[in-house]
Amino acid sequence: GNSVTQMEGPVTLSEEAFLTINCTYTATGYPSLFWYVQYPGEGLQLLLKATKADDKGSNKGFEATYRKETTSFHLEKGSVQVSDSAVYFCALVISNFGNEKLTFGTGTRLTIIP
Amino acid sequence: EAQVTQNPRYLITVTGKKLTVTCSQNMNHEYMSWYRQDPGLGLRQIYYSMNVEVTDKGDVPEGYKVSRKEKRNFPLILESPSPNQTSLYFCASSFASGQQFFGPGTRLTVL
Numbered sequence: 001g002n003s004v005t006q007m008e009g010p011v012t013l014s015e016e017a018f019l020t021i022n023c024t025y026t027a028t029g030y031p032s033l034f035w036y037v038q039y040p041g042e043g044l045q046l047l048l049k050a051t052k053a054d055d056k057g058s059n060k061g062f063e064a065t066y067r068k069e070t071t072s073f074h075l076e077k078g079s080v081q082v083s084d085s086a087v088y089f090c091a092l093v094i095s096n097f098g099n100e101k102l103t104f105g106t107g108t109r110l111t112i113i114p
Numbered sequence: 115e116a117q118v119t120q121n122p123r124y125l126i127t128v129t130g131k132k133l134t135v136t137c138s139q140n141m142n143h144e145y146m147s148w149y150r151q152d153p154g155l156g157l158r159q160i161y162y163s164m165n166v167e168v169t170d171k172g173d174v175p176e177g178y179k180v181s182r183k184e185k186r187n188f189p190l191i192l193e194s195p196s197p198n199q200t201s202l203y204f205c206a207s208s209f210a211s212g213q214q215f216f217g218p219g220t221r222l223t224v225l
Contacts, residue, residue: 004156036216043118043204043216044157089156095211098164100145101172102206102214104156 002027006090006105013080014113021075021108023064023090031092033057033066033073034102038087047075047088082112116141118217120205126223127195135190135220137205144210146188150174151202151219160203163188164210195224 007022025031032051036044048057053068062077073090090105118139127133139146147162149172159172163182177199179191188207192199200223208214 041218043218044206045216046213049213098145098210099162099170099172100208100211100214101147101159101162102149102157104158106154106156 002031002092002094002103004090004092004103004105006088007108009087009107010109010111012111012113015082016079017112019075019077019080019084019110021088021090021110023073023075023105025071025073025090025092027071027092027094029094031094033064034091034093035062035064035073035075036089036091036104038089038107040086044089080110080112082114085110085112116215118205118207118215120203120217120220122220123218124221126225128225129196130194133192133195133222135192135203135205135222137188137190137207137217138186139188139205139207139215140186141207141215142185143207143212143215144185145212145214146182146205146207147172147214148178148180148188148190149204149206151204157204160190195222197224200224 003026034049035047037047048059050057050066056065091102148160149157151157161180163169203220205217206214
């Protein structure tokens with residue numbers, strides 16, 4: 001079946017540090033890949049996405065590139081801020097007879113220290 | 115404002131007492147889905163619906179029911195809740211193959 005493996009947390013960084021959160025996937029077919037962010041007490045928000053190999057998704061200074069050869073979609077940001085503190089989820093979708101089920105990783109809690 | 119709403123946001127109940135968590139969206143989305151979030155497991159799909167009167171099981175449907183009588187609403191029903199259903203629940207909606215929008219979550223505790 002499909003699965004997503006992401007970096008275990010929690011991750012604690014100082015403000016302005018470089019961030020990488022690793023994500024790899026296993027899927028039959030051609031998935032679309034996503035990063036969702038969950039701020040404290042809130043639902044999930046789509047951060048960025050990529051729908052085919054070599055696509056780069058980007059938003060709010062975050063980037064991730066769909067690497068088919070390594071089945072990876074690592075999240076990066078060059079200089080993190082305190083406001084980036086949240087839980088980050090890597091996810092994939094393969095549409096299956098109309099079910100747009102998202103398969104999620106376990107989430108990585110990120111804390112940024114001033 | 116385009117949004118997915120869930121009620122209640124927090125609920126503490128006892129084993130066996132039937133409850134319903136409501137989900138409503140105002141974006142005219144065909145597709146709606148319920149997930150539960152548990153530590154170390156991420157989010158797992160419970161049920162989904164592709165349109166009115168069309169529902170199907172996700173990965174963890176045991177102990178849950180849903181209905182889709184109107185396009186905007188997709189309630190999650192626990193006929194006889196048990197402690198292993200203590201979790202954080204999210205409703206999501208989208209157009210077919212579109213971006214999914216999530217509700218704010220319902221934290222359920224079953225004693």
